[in-house]
Amino acid sequence: MTTYRSLQEIRKDLTAGSITLTQLVESYLSNIDASSDLNIFLEVFGEEALERAKEIEAKWQAGTAGRLAGAVIAIKDNICYAGHRVGASSKILEGFESLFTSTALQRLIDEDAIVIGRVNCDEFAMGGSNENSAYGNVKNPLDPEFVPGGSSGGSAAAVAADCCLISLGSDTGGSIRQPASFCGIVGAKPTYGRISRHGLIAFASSFDQIGPFAHSAEDAGLAMEIMSGQDHMDTTSSSVDVTPLSEAKLPKKLKIGFVKECLDSEAINSEVRDRHSALIEQLKSEGHEVEAVSLKELDYLVPTYYVLTTAEASSNLSRYDGIHYGHRSPEATDIESTYRKSRTEGFGPEVKRRIMLGTFVLNAGYYDAYYAKAQKVRRVIKEKTDAFFEKYDLLLSPTTPHTAFKFGAKSDDPIQMYLEDIFTVHANLSGNPAVSVPLFKHSNGLPFGTQIMAPVFKEAEMMQVAHNLMNTVALKG
Amino acid sequence: MNVDDKLIDRLSNLSKLEFGTEEKERIKSDLVKMLDFVAALQEVDTDGVEPLIYVNPEVNVYRADEVTESLDQKEALKNAPDHDSFYFKVPKVVSGGE
Numbered sequence: 001m002t003t004y005r006s007l008q009e010i011r012k013d014l015t016a017g018s019i020t021l022t023q024l025v026e027s028y029l030s031n032i033d034a035s036s037d038l039n040i041f042l043e044v045f046g047e048e049a050l051e052r053a054k055e056i057e058a059k060w061q062a063g064t065a066g067r068l069a070g071a072v073i074a075i076k077d078n079i080c081y082a083g084h085r086v087g088a089s090s091k092i093l094e095g096f097e098s099l100f101t102s103t104a105l106q107r108l109i110d111e112d113a114i115v116i117g118r119v120n121c122d123e124f125a126m127g128g129s130n131e132n133s134a135y136g137n138v139k140n141p142l143d144p145e146f147v148p149g150g151s152s153g154g155s156a157a158a159v160a161a162d163c164c165l166i167s168l169g170s171d172t173g174g175s176i177r178q179p180a181s182f183c184g185i186v187g188a189k190p191t192y193g194r195i196s197r198h199g200l201i202a203f204a205s206s207f208d209q210i211g212p213f214a215h216s217a218e219d220a221g222l223a224m225e226i227m228s229g230q231d232h233m234d235t236t237s238s239s240v241d242v243t244p245l246s247e248a249k250l251p252k253k254l255k256i257g258f259v260k261e262c263l264d265s266e267a268i269n270s271e272v273r274d275r276h277s278a279l280i281e282q283l284k285s286e287g288h289e290v291e292a293v294s295l296k297e298l299d300y301l302v303p304t305y306y307v308l309t310t311a312e313a314s315s316n317l318s319r320y321d322g323i324h325y326g327h328r329s330p331e332a333t334d335i336e337s338t339y340r341k342s343r344t345e346g347f348g349p350e351v352k353r354r355i356m357l358g359t360f361v362l363n364a365g366y367y368d369a370y371y372a373k374a375q376k377v378r379r380v381i382k383e384k385t386d387a388f389f390e391k392y393d394l395l396l397s398p399t400t401p402h403t404a405f406k407f408g409a410k411s412d413d414p415i416q417m418y419l420e421d422i423f424t425v426h427a428n429l430s431g432n433p434a435v436s437v438p439l440f441k442h443s444n445g446l447p448f449g450t451q452i453m454a455p456v457f458k459e460a461e462m463m464q465v466a467h468n469l470m471n472t473v474a475l476k477g
Numbered sequence: 478m479n480v481d482d483k484l485i486d487r488l489s490n491l492s493k494l495e496f497g498t499e500e501k502e503r504i505k506s507d508l509v510k511m512l513d514f515v516a517a518l519q520e521v522d523t524d525g526v527e528p529l530i531y532v533n534p535e536v537n538v539y540r541a542d543e544v545t546e547s548l549d550q551k552e553a554l555k556n557a558p559d560h561d562s563f564y565f566k567v568p569k570v571v572s573g574g575e
Contacts, residue, residue, distance in 0.1 A: 096556050099548060193533040206532050232540040236533050303515040314492065321493075323567055328558035335570045339493040352494055356485075356504060357511050359492045370515065375528030377521050382529055414507055415514050431532040 003162055006216040010070040010165065014060060021053040021060065021070065021114070028072050028116055028164055035161045038139045040154045042077055043085060044117040052114045059112065066112035067226065071219070074119045074158040074167040079105055079210065080199035081115065088201045089133035090123045092320050092327045092346025102199020103234070104210045104227040105168065111226055116164050119154030123348045124317065125170055125203045127151045128178060128420035131411055132350045140183060142446060146404040149179030152213070156183040159213045166214045166223050170200055172207045173305050174399075174424025177436035177451060180213055181399035184438045184447030186220045186466065187213045191456045192431035193238035195224070196231030202316040204309035205236075207428045217437065217470055221245045221463030228459070240457050248460035250393075256283060257293035257392040262423050265298070269402040272448055275440045276398055279450065279473060286472075293388055293395070295426075297381055302418055304381065305425040307361050307374035313351075314358025320346060353414060378429050385430040389455040394465060396452060397423050399436040403446035423451060433459050437466045439473050478516070480509045 004010050013019045029046050049072070059065040075081060078088045080098035087093035101109070109115065122132040130138040130153025140148040141161035148157040152169025156179035159167050169176040171189035180187025189211045200210055212223035228242040258280055263273050283290050322328040322342030329341030347355070361370035388395060401422060410416045427434035433456070436449035450469070454462035485505055489496055496504055550563065559566040 099552050099555070193535075206530075235538045235540075236531075237538075238533055239535060239538070297521065300518060300521055303518050306511065307515050307518065318493075322558060324553075324565055325556035326558070332568050334568050334572065338568055340495050343493050344495040347494070352492075352496075353504065353507050353511075355492045355494065356488050356508060359488045360484075360508070360512075361515075363488070363491070370518070372528050373518050373521075373523065374515075375530060376523035376526040377518055379526050379529035380521065380523060382532075413510070415510055418514070 004165060007068070007071050007165060007219050007222065014070055021057045022050060024070070025049050025053045025072060025114060025116065028162070031161065032117065032163045035141065035163060038141055038144060038157055038161060039136050040119050040138055040157045040161065040163060041074070041117045042087075042089070042120050042135055042154075045084070045115055049114050049116045056112045056114065066110065067222070068108055068111035068113040071108075071113045071166050071223075072116050072164045073108060073113050074117050074155060074164040075105060075115060076121050076152050076155045076167070076169045077118050078121060078125055078170055078201040079168055080201070081105055081118070084118065086118065086201065088124045089121050089135055090346065090348065090351070091134045092343070094327060096325055098199075100199060102210070103196035103231045105199065107227050108223065113166070119158050119167065121154050121169070122151035123351050124201070124313070125151040125172055125175055125208075126313070126350050126354055128174070128417050129405070129407075129410065130154065130179075131407065132348060134348055137407060140404050142184060143404075145406055146446065147182065147407055149182035149404060151175040152187075153179050155213050156180055156185060156187065159183070159185050159215065166212055166219055168210055169213055170203075170208055170210050171428065172203050172309060173428050174421040176211045176213065177399050177424050177434060177449070178420060180436040180438070181447070181449035182404035185213055185215055186217050186435065186437060187211065188220050188224055188435040188459070188463065189427060189433060190224055190228060190459050191238070191433045192428075193236050194433070194457065194459065195227045196234040196237045198231055198233035204312035205316060206312060207309055217435070217463050217466035218245070220435070221460065221467070224459055224463070238457070243457070243460040245460050245463060248464040250461055250464055252287075254288045254394060254465070255392045256288055256290045256394045256396050257388055258290060258396040259295050259298070260292040261295050261298040262397040265401060265422065267401040267419060267422060268398065269442075271442055272398050272402060276450065279439070280396070282473065290396075293392070295384065297377070297384065298422070300377055301381065301425045301429060302422055304374045304377045305421065305429060306357070306418060307370050308378065310354045310358035311362050311371050312358070314355045314362065317347075317351070317355055322346075350414070381426070382430045385426070385432060389432075394452050394454055394462070396450065399423060399449040399451040403442045403444060403448050427453050432456055433462055435462055435466050437469050439469060478512045480505055480512065
């Protein structure tokens with residue numbers, strides 16, 4: 001099969017009759033099979049996907065197929081799909097089967113997307129390298145000695161290894177954008193509240209958002225547009241109208257701010273810095289206004305993020321008690337030991353670490369100094385970000401300070417791993433949309449992305465800029 | 478911040494988690510690192526700043542309080558670790574007594 005890079009190409013070939021949906025699904029299934037050593041898929045819905053292909057083929061012939069007919073998708077193992085297993089890559093949910101379908105996924109299915117399987121991730125979406133899954137590491141398809149990033153590592157790898165056209169991940173602090181950068185694809189997080197969280201297994205509810213991975217900005221944008229919009233099952237979903245991609249309004253000359261502290265950061269690789277400096281010059285030469293903005297709170301972003309997300313996680317994960325669903329320890333003899341032993345056996349080390357920190361910051365006596373303090377810092381950051389966007393159309397930074405690292409390189413010290421999120425957590429703290437755009441290839445052979453952050457609810461414009469950038473700078477050199 | 482066994486025991490009790498001797502040392506040293514890391518927040522001036530709790534400015538979004546079919550009994554019991562035809566089963570809750 002041709003390696004498809006966009007839905008448009010697939011739909012052109014379907015129209016021309018040079019491929020059928022069944023052949024398309026079969027070829028993805030054979031790619032999944034050929035890449036099984038990368039440990040991307042936890043479960044493949046092969047037969048079901050082939051049946052769906054037949055159904056949609058009939059609709060295609062009748063001219064009634066949806067906007068995503070031709071799109072074969074994979075879903076992160078924290079997105080519910082009725083009648084299918086879902087487990088957040090945790091032992092505590094082993095064997096659990098969804099009773100309903102998440103709103104975001106249902107909207108894609110309603111437009112005739114075909115779901116080909118569920119993919120590996122860090123346990124409960126906690127991690128930056130996909131080394132925290134109870135089902136083993138996912139390897140980076142570009143070089144299996146390197147991590148694919150996390151927590152949506154399987155979702156990024158599935159697209160990068162051509163096991164599907166589009167995949168869904170979730171982004172709490174960079175869990176879509178960082179693996180997109182490491183795997184050389186597009187990964188986008190919408191505005192907080194843009195896409196319903198109904199049916200997304202909760203990690204930190206005031207941060208979590210579902211978002212897409214794809215090779216093209218157009219496909220990611222389309223999937224995001226279709227998933228967007230109010231849902232009465234999620235009270236935090238926004239009632240703001242969804243702007244279709246085709247109606248994105250961009251000024252000819254953009255006002256772009258780049259975060260000075262990101263490029264000045266000690267953590268950043270010199271080549272990542274240089275290529276971004278060159279990008280800034282290029283944008284200026286194209287007539288855009290590009291200015292340095294200062295975010296002197298940069299070093300406080302990750303600590304704020306960890307206080308708030310661990311607090312929310314410790315509360316969200318208290319539901320795993322071994323009573324109604326999930327793992328129950330065979331050692332449980334009474335109610336207390338049911339809780340303790342089931343949770344102790346079911347959760348992995350990183351999840352336990354975060355529950356402990358979250359419990360600490362919410363504890364009477366420490367609450368004001370840590371949790372309430374972090375909530376105040378979050379407001380400072382949000383107000384500052386809102387002020388940026390009164391002046392600028394976009395904020396630009398690298399997605400990650402460096403390219404993908406090797407397995408084990410950061411597993412000894414949780415803080416080193418947490419600092420992976422240094423450029424990405426900003427958008428989750430302030431609620432803004434952000435996308436990682438695969439523009440560059442490092443001399444070490446691995447890709448890295450540029451992050452574009454946009455004003456709230458400006459996803460269409462953001463994806464249009466991503467698309468334009470990919471056409472003008474993609475992978476030069 | 479003094480992270481000692483007493484604090485770890487208190488947090489693990491609240492979290493309903495257990496740690497063996499070796500794991501306890503590990504979690505203790507991790508917690509020390511994490512608390513050092515987040516201690517930096519104290520440097521940010523937040524005088525007069527209200528905590529940010531809701532990211533989305535829309536408040537009190539309710540849906541109509543209508544009775545609808547959600548889960549039937551069979552579905553509700555489907556993922557239970559132990560159940561009979563009608564109920565979730567749990568280990569003995571009340572002990573002792575005559």
